[in-house]
Amino acid sequence: MKKTFGIAASLFALIVFLYPILAKADILVTKKKHTDEVVMMGQVQPAKDEQGILWMTNDKMREDTGDTSTLARLDLNKIYIINNKDKTYSEIDLPVDIEKILPAEAQQMLQMMQVTATVKDTGETQKIKEWNCNKYLGEISISMMGMSMPMTMELWTSKDPGIDMDIYKKFRDESLLLSPVFKSMIDEFQKIDGYPVLTKTSVTMMGAETKSQEEVLSVEKKDPPAGTYDLPQGYTKVAFNPFPRR
Secondary structure (H helix, E strand, O other): HHHHHHHHHHHHHHHHHHHHHOOOOOEEEEEHHHHHHHEOOOOEEEOEEEEEEEEEEEEEEEEEEEEEEEEEEEOOOOEEEEEEOOOEEEEEEEEOOHHHHHOHHHHHHHHHHEEEEEEEEEEEEEEEEEEEEEEEEEEEEEEEEEEEEEEEEEEEEEEEOOOOHHHHHHHHHHHOOOOOOOHHHHHHHHHOOOOEEEEEEEEEEEEEEEEEEEEEEEEEEEEEOOOOOOOOOOOOOOOOOOOOOO
């Protein structure tokens, strides 16, 4: 009996000792995104599927989707937008002041753009995977040079994945400030409670509708690979431009 108690006490002591180490494990979110085929001005953009991951800890975040990585370093008051295809990156100081960092070309486009946005809680609930979710609807109206580009977003969010929402919202809001389109949505996005595990987006431009869906596949605690939150070596620094030429 004493021997059993001794083993149990030793295991408890080991768990207590390891807990601070286990607690330091970062959050890894694995996602996938599908964009439907769209025909615009006679040109066919084929359907596209992309895998994405997001690493997050107390003061650092990295999100990888396609050829682009967004690296947020709150400890350095920096956000980096990384183009892994061109091997370039842009550096933005925090807090973000988009008007100060835009190049002249982008400034002109921003002045011509008008954006309005609303987000509402629908009250609908649904279980997605093992997560209890709430449904939000976002409606965005973008107009420029006489053209309108309405956008709708259907978001299913949950608190069940165990993501620290205070930390996530800091990263989310700074990222929204980088976009002339979405920065006006920050106040509206405060209405959203929980982490988005399923997002359906529809954008209409020049009579063509583009639909996409992004869903979370898994959320886990894990130690990140070395260098996850560091800039890749050998990349060239370029000016930030939210309206890059394609």
